[in-house]
Amino acid sequence: MTTRTAAQRRELAAIEYNAFVRECPTHKLLSRISDKWVSLTLVALAGGPQRYSELTRTMPGISEKMLTQTVRSLERDGIIARTAHASVPVRVDYRLTPLGETLLPVMRQIKDWAERHIDEVEEARDYFDGATSDSA
Amino acid sequence: MTTRTAAQRRELAAIEYNAFVRECPTHKLLSRISDKWVSLTLVALAGGPQRYSELTRTMPGISEKMLTQTVRSLERDGIIARTAHASVPVRVDYRLTPLGETLLPVMRQIKDWAERHIDEVEEARDYFDGATSDSA
DNA sequence: CAGAATCCAAGGGGATACTG
C-alpha cells in the first residue's frame, strides 16, 4: 500500500524538476556566464587576446587555481581559444573564439540593463529596508 | 623598509579589485539573475501572478526556505511585488513589478543565445574531451 | 611563465520541524 504518496510524489517531482533544470540550455548558459570569474574573463578578453600572466594582472583578485579552472572550462566550451607558443619561457595566449564573440552582445545587454536600472533597485532596497525595520 | 612589495601589492590590488567587482552594477545584476531559483521564479511569474503554494508546485525542487528567501530578496529589489489578502487562510500573491518586466527581454536574449548556440558548446566540449583524454 | 595538486575554511542550500 502506497501510504507516503504526498512526500513520495513531492520527492519524485523534485528530482525530475532538478533534472529538467540541469538539462535546460538557458540555465546552463546562465550558470556559465554568471560565474564571477567567467564574466570577468570574457570582459577582459573582449579587448583582445591576453596571456596567462596578463590575465592575472587584469584580474588581480583571481587565484591561479581559479584562473586555470576558468580558462580551461571556457576553452572546453569553445568560448575561448588557447594558443601555446613554444618559446623558451612558454607563452600562452587566450582569445575569444567566434562563438565567444557572439556572447558579447548578450553581456552588453545585461550591462545595459544593470546600468539603466540598478538605481531603481537600490531605491527599492532602501525603501524596503526602511519599511520593514522602521526604528521609530 | 617595505620588503614585501610583491605580495603586499598583489594583496592590495586583489582587495581593491574585489571591491570594484562588488560595486559593479553588471556583476550585481548577474549574480541576481543567475541565481538558480531567481531565474526560475522570474520565468514562473512571467506567466502571471502566483501564490506562494503555487510557486512551490511550479518549482517542485525548491525548498520552502529557498522560496521564501528568493521571493523576499526579489521583493526587496523591487523586481516582484507581494500582496497579502487578509482572508481566513492567508493568501499571498507574487507578481512581477514593471521593473521586473523589463528584465524579461534580457532573460529572453539569454534564452535565445542558449538555444541557438548550446549545440556548438556541446560539440566543442565533446571534441575537447576527446582530444585531451584520447585513450589510444 | 604556465599550470597541477593538496589542504582547508566559509557559506550556500537542503531537510526537517515548528508557528500564526
Added chain:
DNA sequence: CAGTATCCCCTTGGATTCTG
C-alpha cells in the same frame, strides 16, 4: 496557507606548494 528557525552537509574557492 504562508512562512520561520535550526541543523548539517557539501560544494566553492582561496592559500600554498611543487613542476616542466
